[in-house]
Structures are given as C-alpha cells and as structure tokens.
Amino acid sequence: MNLTDDMATAHDHADHGPAKGLKRWLFTTNHKDIGTLYLLLSLTMFFVAGIMALVVRIELFEPGKVWVTPEFFNQMTTLHGLIMVFGVIMPAMAGFANWMIPMMVGAPDMALPRLNNWSFWLLPFAFLLLSLPLLRELVGMASHLIGLNLFAGAGAAPDYGWTFYAPLSTTYGPDSTDYMIFAIHMMGISSILAAINIVVTIFNMRAPGMTWMRLPMFVWGWLVTAFLLLAVMPVLAGCVTMMLMDRHFHTAFFEAAGGGDPILFQHIFWFFGHPEVYILILPGFGIISEVVQTFSRKRLFGYSFMVAATITIAFLGYIVWMHHMFTTGAPYAAQLFFMYATMLIAVPTGVKVFNWVTTIFKGELTFETPMLFALGFLVMFTIGGFSGVMLAIAPADYQYRGSYFVVAHFHYVLVSGSLFAIFAGVYFWLPKWTGHMYNETLGKWHFWLSAISMNLTFFPMHFVGLAGMPRRIPDYALQFTNFNQIATVGAVIFGLSQLLFLAIVIRSCQKHKAGVNEHLPDNVWDGGRSLEWTRLPTPVPYHTFETVPEIGPNDTH
Amino acid sequence: MFQWTQKWVFALLSCLGMQNALAESTVNMPYGVTRMSHDIYNLHMITFYICCGIGVVVFSVLFYSIYKYRRSRGAKAANFHEHPGVEIIWTLIPFLILVGLAIPATIVLKDIHNTNESDLIIKITGYQWKWKYEYLDQGISFFSNLATPQIQIDDPQKTKNEWFLLEVDNPMVIPVHKKVKILLTSNDVIHDWWLPAFGVKQDAIPGYINENWIQVDTPGIYRGQCGELCGAYHGFMPIVVQVVPEEEFEQWVAAHMLNKTAVSNGRKAT
Numbered sequence: 001m002n003l004t005d006d007m008a009t010a011h012d013h014a015d016h017g018p019a020k021g022l023k024r025w026l027f028t029t030n031h032k033d034i035g036t037l038y039l040l041l042s043l044t045m046f047f048v049a050g051i052m053a054l055v056v057r058i059e060l061f062e063p064g065k066v067w068v069t070p071e072f073f074n075q076m077t078t079l080h081g082l083i084m085v086f087g088v089i090m091p092a093m094a095g096f097a098n099w100m101i102p103m104m105v106g107a108p109d110m111a112l113p114r115l116n117n118w119s120f121w122l123l124p125f126a127f128l129l130l131s132l133p134l135l136r137e138l139v140g141m142a143s144h145l146i147g148l149n150l151f152a153g154a155g156a157a158p159d160y161g162w163t164f165y166a167p168l169s170t171t172y173g174p175d176s177t178d179y180m181i182f183a184i185h186m187m188g189i190s191s192i193l194a195a196i197n198i199v200v201t202i203f204n205m206r207a208p209g210m211t212w213m214r215l216p217m218f219v220w221g222w223l224v225t226a227f228l229l230l231a232v233m234p235v236l237a238g239c240v241t242m243m244l245m246d247r248h249f250h251t252a253f254f255e256a257a258g259g260g261d262p263i264l265f266q267h268i269f270w271f272f273g274h275p276e277v278y279i280l281i282l283p284g285f286g287i288i289s290e291v292v293q294t295f296s297r298k299r300l301f302g303y304s305f306m307v308a309a310t311i312t313i314a315f316l317g318y319i320v321w322m323h324h325m326f327t328t329g330a331p332y333a334a335q336l337f338f339m340y341a342t343m344l345i346a347v348p349t350g351v352k353v354f355n356w357v358t359t360i361f362k363g364e365l366t367f368e369t370p371m372l373f374a375l376g377f378l379v380m381f382t383i384g385g386f387s388g389v390m391l392a393i394a395p396a397d398y399q400y401r402g403s404y405f406v407v408a409h410f411h412y413v414l415v416s417g418s419l420f421a422i423f424a425g426v427y428f429w430l431p432k433w434t435g436h437m438y439n440e441t442l443g444k445w446h447f448w449l450s451a452i453s454m455n456l457t458f459f460p461m462h463f464v465g466l467a468g469m470p471r472r473i474p475d476y477a478l479q480f481t482n483f484n485q486i487a488t489v490g491a492v493i494f495g496l497s498q499l500l501f502l503a504i505v506i507r508s509c510q511k512h513k514a515g516v517n518e519h520l521p522d523n524v525w526d527g528g529r530s531l532e533w534t535r536l537p538t539p540v541p542y543h544t545f546e547t548v549p550e551i552g553p554n555d556t557h
Numbered sequence: 558m559f560q561w562t563q564k565w566v567f568a569l570l571s572c573l574g575m576q577n578a579l580a581e582s583t584v585n586m587p588y589g590v591t592r593m594s595h596d597i598y599n600l601h602m603i604t605f606y607i608c609c610g611i612g613v614v615v616f617s618v619l620f621y622s623i624y625k626y627r628r629s630r631g632a633k634a635a636n637f638h639e640h641p642g643v644e645i646i647w648t649l650i651p652f653l654i655l656v657g658l659a660i661p662a663t664i665v666l667k668d669i670h671n672t673n674e675s676d677l678i679i680k681i682t683g684y685q686w687k688w689k690y691e692y693l694d695q696g697i698s699f700f701s702n703l704a705t706p707q708i709q710i711d712d713p714q715k716t717k718n719e720w721f722l723l724e725v726d727n728p729m730v731i732p733v734h735k736k737v738k739i740l741l742t743s744n745d746v747i748h749d750w751w752l753p754a755f756g757v758k759q760d761a762i763p764g765y766i767n768e769n770w771i772q773v774d775t776p777g778i779y780r781g782q783c784g785e786l787c788g789a790y791h792g793f794m795p796i797v798v799q800v801v802p803e804e805e806f807e808q809w810v811a812a813h814m815l816n817k818t819a820v821s822n823g824r825k826a827t
Contacts, residue, residue: 063722074786165747260764327758328767347655353615363634363635367627386608393601393662403784470784473791476792477721
C-alpha cells in the first residue's frame with residue numbers, strides 16, 4: 001500500500017463517522033463502540049447483581065427470618081454470583097480489551113470486527129434468559145398483590161449456588177435450570193469468540209516493531225486470559241450439556257442411582273472454575289501494572305518476570321482444580337498433589353506483588369483516583385492472597401471449606417481485586433476516551449467510601465467463618481449476630497457509594513456527547529508509556545491508527 | 558521415624574505459643590477437643606502468622622514508598638527497572654517458606670486419612686434436611702432433626718433459645734477417648750458433616766461412602782452444621798454430638814436396645 005492510498009482511506013473514514021441512533025450500536029463493528037457496549041452491560045448488571053447482594057445482606061442482618069424465604073434467599077445468592085462473575089467482571093474486562101488492545105498494539109481495529117459485534121450481542125440475551133425465571137417470579141408476586149395470579153406454579157429461579165452442584169441442580173433442580181443452561185451456553189459462545197478475536201488481534205495486528213517483549217502488560221494479561229478462556233469455556237459448555245442430558249434425556253452422568261457420579265460434576269465444573277478465577281483477575285493484573293507504572297513515572301519493574309509470572313499463574317491454574325474438593329473424599333495422594341500445586345501459585349503471585357511494590361519504590365508518585373484504586377488493590381488483593389495460602393493448606397481447608405472464610409477470601413480477590421482493577425481502569429482511561437476529566441474529588445470519595453465499606457463488609461466474614469458459620473445459609477446461630485450486622489451495614493454503604501461512580505461516569509459521557517473540549521494533553525497523566533498516550537490525541541478519534549505506526553525502542557512499555 | 562517427626566514438628570509449633578491463644582472466641586477457629594482439631598488449629602495459626610510476617614514486610618515497603626516518594630515532596634523518579642538477582646531471591650524465599658509449611662500439612666493430612674483401628678463405627682446419612690445416625694455394631698439407628706421451634710425462626714420478635722438453630726431432638730452420642738470411625742453418605746443431594754470442635758468436615762455424597770474419624774478427650778456437647786448447600790433448608794440441619802464417659806455410653810446403648818426391643822415387641826403384639 002502506498003502513502004496516497006493510505007491517506008485516501010483515512011479521509012474516507014473521517015467522512016463517515018459513527019452512524020446515528022440505535023443502528024450505530026446494533027450494527028457497529030468499531031472496537032471502541034463494542035468496548036463501550038461491554039462496559040455499559042457490565043455497569044447495568046453490576047447494579048442488578050448488587051441489589052441481589054443487598055437482599056442477601058439485609059436478610060442476614062439478624063437471626064430469624066427478616067424478610068425473604070429461604071428459597072428466595074438461595075435464588076439471590078445464586079444469581080448474584082452468576083451475574084457478578086459472567087455479567088459484570090468478564091464483560092468489563094472484555095470492554096477494556098476491545099477499547100485498549102487495538103490501540104496498545106497499534107492496530108486500527110480488532111482482527112474480526114463482525115465476530116466482535118456478535119460476541120457482544122449474544123450477552124444481553126444470555127442474561128435476559130438467565131434472569132427470566134426471576135422476572136417471572138417477581139411479576140407473579142406483584143400480580144398476586146393486585147389479585148391476579150400470573151405465572152402461578154411456574155417454579156423458582158436457579159437456587160443452588162453459582163457452582164450449581166449436581167444432583168441439587170439436576171435431579172433436584174427447579175425447571176428454570178434449563179434457562180440457566182442455555183444462558184451459560186450463550187455466554188460461553190460469546191467468551192470463546194471474544195477470546196479468538198483477541199488472540200488473533202494480538203498475534204497478527206501488532207504494528208511493525210511492536211515485538212512480544214514490547215507489549216504492554218495489559219495486552220499480555222489478556223493474551224494469557226484468552227488462552228485460558230479457549231481452554232475452559234468448552235469444558236463448562238460440556239458440563240451444562242451433561243446436566244441437560246441428565247435432566248431430559250435419561251442419561252445419568254451425575255446421578256448415582258443410575259450409575260453416575262456426582263463428584264464427576266465437581267471435577268468438570270472446577271476444571272473450568274479454577275482457571276475462571278484467573279480469567280477474572282489476570283486482565284486486572286494488567287490494568288494495575290499500567291496504572292502503577294504511570295503514576296510512579298517509572299518503568300514497570302521486572303517486566304520480563306511479570307510476563308513469566310502471568311504465564312506461570314495460568315499454567316498452574318489448570319492443575320489445581322481439586323483444591324475445591326478436598327472434603328469430597330479425595331485420596332491422600334491426590335490431595336497432596338493439589339495442595340502442593342496450589343501453594344506454588346503463591347510464588348508467581350508474590351513475584352507480581354513484589355514487582356509492583358518495587359515499581360512504586362523510588363518513583364514520583366501522585367495519587368489521583370486510578371492510583372488510589374491500584375494501591376487499594378495492592379493491599380487488599382494481597383490480603384485475599386494470604387487467605388488463599390491458608391486455604392491451600394489441605395488439613396486447615398477441611399475447616400475453612402464451605403464457611404464464610406471462603407466467602408471473605410474470594411470477595412477480597414474479586415471485589416478489592418478484579419472490581420477495584422476495573423475502577424482503576426475506568427478512571428485511568430475515561431479522560432482519554434471522552435476528553436473530559438472526571439471530578440477528582442468525587443472520584444476520591446468513591447475510592448475511600450468503597451475501600452472502607454468493602455473492608456467493613458468482608459473482613460468480619462473471616463471471623464464468623466472461622467468460628468463456624470457455613471456460607472449460603474439464610475439464618476444463623478446467635479453468636480454470629482454482631483459481625484453479620486457490621487457486614488450488612490458495610491454492604492449498604494458499599495452499594496450506595498457505587499451511585500457516585502455511576503454519576504461520575506454519566507457526567508463524563510454527557511460532556512463527551514455535548515462535545516465539550518477541555519484540551520486535555522495527549523498523555524493525560526504525564527506518565528503513560530503505551531501507544532494510546534504517546535501516539536494518539538485526547539479524546540481518541542473514532543478511528544485510530546489508520547496509518548500503521550512504526551514502533552521503536554523508545555515506545556517500550 | 559514418622560511418629561517422631563510428627564511429635565517434633567508439633568512440639569515446635571506448640572512452643573511458639575500459638576496453642577489456645579484465641580480458643581473459644583468467636584473470631585477464630587476453635588482450638589477444639591481432639592488431637593486433629595489441635596493439629597489443624599496449629600497449622601492454621603502458623604500459616605496465619607507467616608502471612609502476617611510477609612504482610613508486615615511488603616506493606617512496610619509499600620507505605621514507606623507512598624509516604625516518601627511523592628511528587629508533592631519533590632521526589633524524582635529513579636531509573637532502575639530490572640534486577641534478576643532480586644527476582645530470584647523473592648521467588649526462592651517464598652518457595653522455601655511454602656516447603657516449610659507443606660511438611661506439617663502433609664503429616665496432618667495423613668493423620669486425617671488414618672481411620673484404622675476404630676472402636677466404634679457410625680454411619681451418617683444426609684437427608685434433605687436432617688441427619689440419620691446408625692451405630693452399625695450396636696444396631697442402633699435414629700434421625701436427628703432441628704429442635705428449634707419454627708416460630709422462633711419466623712417471628713423476629715420471639716425470644717430465641719440459647720442454641721437457636723444449633724439444637725436437635727436426638728444428638729449423636731459417643732464415648733470419650735474412643736476412636737470413632739464415621740462413614741458418610743447421602744440419601745439425596747450432597748451434604749457435609751461439619752463439627753468445628755472436632756476438626757472434622759467430610760462430604761456426604763450419594764453413591765459414595767466417605768470416611769473420617771473422631772477421638773474426643775473431653776466430655777461435653779458439641780455443635781456443628783451442614784457445610785454444603787443442600788437446598789432451601791441447608792441452614793436448618795444442625796449436628797449435635799454428646800460425648801459421654803464410657804459407662805454412660807453403655808447405658809445409653811442399653812436403653813436404646815431396650816427401647817427398640819419394646820418397640821418391636823409392641824409391633825408383634827398388635
């Protein structure tokens with residue numbers, strides 16, 4: 001392609017910007033639009049699943065029935081978990097991938113733009129399908145109040161926890177389980193297509209000179225995540241298909257009475273489920289690496305070791321699934337293998353934390369909201385990592401398993417881990433995307449309220465868990481009352497603080513839409529090292545890198 | 558050799574003074590009343606203290622840097638960004654710490670699996686939502702249901718029993734000092750028999766018979782709950798175990814046998 005051709009295409013594209021109205025969003029193949037769609041879906045589902053968490057927490061405010069039945073309580077915990085994992089964290093990370101990966105590798109768009117459109121648009125329908133039984137139930141309840149009996153006897157929404165263990169979800173599951181099965185199939189297809197797109201983009205669309213060891217850590221994190229997704233989403237699809245067969249086609253994969261094996265379910269589920277937790281956190285690690293080095297005005301310490309650690313974590317992530325099943329009657333030898341492998345994960349994770357801390361050491365720090373969330377991540381994710389090491393010790397795990405200690409652990413790594421990384425990413429890139437600087441004071445309020453209330457909510461769960469409170473119970477013995485009340489108060493504050501986040505994001509989008517230009521510098525945080533800061537204007541135009549950039553040694557991460 | 562190592566390791570852990578530190582409080586794992594629960598408690602505490610130690614080091618460096626190297630204090634960014642030496646050091650040190658943790662964990666885990674030479678065998682079956690206890694050699698068998706009145710659960714205004722949701726009609730009864738082997742299975746979905754004070758948690762899975770064991774040194778009443786989501790009333794199938802002196806246990810068995818004979822005689826009569 002010669003220069004004239006290139007200019008001509010650029011001119012052509014500039015002429016027709018985004019289409020107007022609904023069509024723009026339905027038919028878009030633009031990576032930035034699709035990224036925005038993912039993030040909007042994630043934001044919406046965040047509040048939906050957040051309200052479910054509040055229903056759970058309010059029911060647990062004191063012993064005895066507070067306001068919902070045990071049946072409805074279980075539906076809330078189940079849908080809260082499923083939606084937060086598949087509908088909030090994963091789409092948010094996919095949103096960042098779509099927005100940032102092409103810009104970070106110097107590509108004009110994702111490699112497979114039409115596929116990209118499809119992988120997003122599967123998701124809203126998947127979550128509609130997942131939520132239908134609950135909506136049906138809520139409409140039924142409401143109609144009952146006004147004397148109608150709509151959907152009478154329609155049965156419950158999924159109510160067996162986000163891990164949907166057989167036979168509770170198969171032989172004993174409500175009819176709505178089939179909705180969940182097909183919803184998971186759709187989410188799985190969406191994730192697999194997105195992962196293919198990301199792998200192909202990173203392998204084939206890197207600008208000349210953008211060598212593997214010059215890729216930003218966020219891109220590395222997502223590349224490894226995409227391979228994890230490709231390997232384990234089909235396993236989950238197989239798992240739910242076997243459930244479907246057991247429920248309707250007289251197979252007995254998981255039914256002991258028919259010669260099947262309920263533990264097989266757990267093996268298959270956790271073969272997906274454990275890599276899944278790294279799918280939720282590795283892109284977050286990437287975001288944190290970008291934010292920490294930017295606000296330290298210093299190159300990321302130990303880049304090549306960070307890359308190696310990410311790959312090692314992913315590899316180990318494949319071979320530890322049975323640590324979720326230590327009390328299922330696993331043989332001694334198997335328990336030993338999975339205990340040792342699980343403990344090993346602490347090594348590369350430790351390397352990452354040490355490298356982040358060393359990046360901050362002797363830097364030139366400023367503390368805008370993205371950095372605050374990254375520092376919050378560093379401290380609290382590490383606490384979640386500590387309880388992770390404790391859980392890895394198999395004999396002690398016999399006591400932690402199924403208790404609130406586990407709930408505390410995974411909320412420390414998912415809320416103050418993945419979610420804080422997402423917040424850090426949004427505050428970090430929002431000015432670049434919209435050309436509008438969010439309100440820093442409000443952002444700081446959002447951070448401090450979230451960080452304090454998050455600890456108020458989840459720290460006491462360590463205590464009640466160790467003292468013997470099982471998870472997933474709607475009612476509890478008297479000695480657990482105090483800590484549960486603290487947790488509920490924390491959860492309400494955490495929920496309300498997220499309205500600040502909503503307000504901040506809406507304000508930025510409004511200003512962007514109104515075309516307010518604040519003339520922010522290209523390198524908004526004066527420490528950004530990747531291409532979106534060094535080679536692109538703020539706000540970033542609808543089409544970027546229509547001419548292929550040349551990457552040199554000065555463009556290092 | 559194995560026994561010796563085990564004793565040595567736990568003598569060492571006990572010397573570190575972590576025994577009984579926070580026992581019976583509501584913020585920590587109970588120290589419990591079996592050797593197993595003591596071993597698990599010690600493992601839990603040593604892991605916890607090691608994590609605290611690492612936390613102090615990492616967070617000190619982090620907070621020192623946050624305080625010292627801020628732009629508002631005139632800090633200028635240094636230029637270093639790699640050092641393979643320190644990377645190797647902070648890969649090796651955690652690895653060695655983990656090896657140190659893995660040794661006692663391996664020993665305790667082996668002990669959990671040692672269900673040999675038991676004095677009494679009890680088969681425990683999970684049901685939605687109650688437990689069934691069968692004393693295989695004595696031929697005793699009964700269900701154990703939640704004893705908390707429903708009104709205390711439904712009405713928040715009602716005064717609740719001291720052991721609200723942790724009380725049953727028929728507790729499992731075992732003799733003190735005897736090694737009791739428990740066999741676990743389920744009649745419907747997966748349940749989990751969890752008694753924190755014994756350091757025992759084992760899944761009850763349909764189609765499987767899992768094993769674990771208990772040897773309690775202090776008579777008393779101990780309480781636990783189902784540890785695996787098993788449906789709507791998962792939170793309402795508690796476990797209560799009464800540990801009694803051996804003579805009392807014999808009397809309990811005799812009374813049960815008598816009762817059973819009376820019942821079966823009664824059946825014959827009608």
